Amino acid sequence: MSSKILEIAIRDKIKVADGKQFQQLFWDIAMLRFSDLQTPRMQKDLGNDGYSITGKIFFACYAPESLKYDNKDTADKIDDDYKAFCDNWKSKHSFTRWAFVTKDNLMGTPHQRIVDLNANLDGIGKENWGLEQLVREALCLDSSHIIRIFSL
Secondary structure, three states: OOHHHHHHHHHHHHHHOOHHHHHHHHHHHHHHHOOOOEOOOOOOOOOOOOEEOOOOEEEEEEOOOOOOOOHHHHHHHHHHHHHHHHHHOOOOOOOOEEEEEEOOOOOHHHHHHHHHHHOOOOOOEEEEEOHHHHHHHHHOOOHHHHHHHHOO
């Protein structure tokens, strides 16, 4: 399979995943990219969708059922998830990055919300791991893992 066809197949699978399916897809990729990835229990995760202590990164996933993100709902989710991170996780480890993981590349209001959060200078870099970042992370994997994860 050519690399371009592979990239398109990965992109298409990510775009249609939602909820728990998207979260599992993210975990399948992230566990191979971060060997120490810790994943939460599915209930009462307190905003935790995974973290790496050696990578000093904390993840919050969001994938609504619709293909497009609602700007207000997404911005509210960013605020809620970052607050949950600050209230429950920030002081537990020496995190330097907080990633809001989505199946699309955020623009407009949600993107601005992450920019605004970065302006608070609390020592944590806030970023969006959208479609392009997930595709890049997936393409770094061995082809056998890509085939297994994306059922290609």
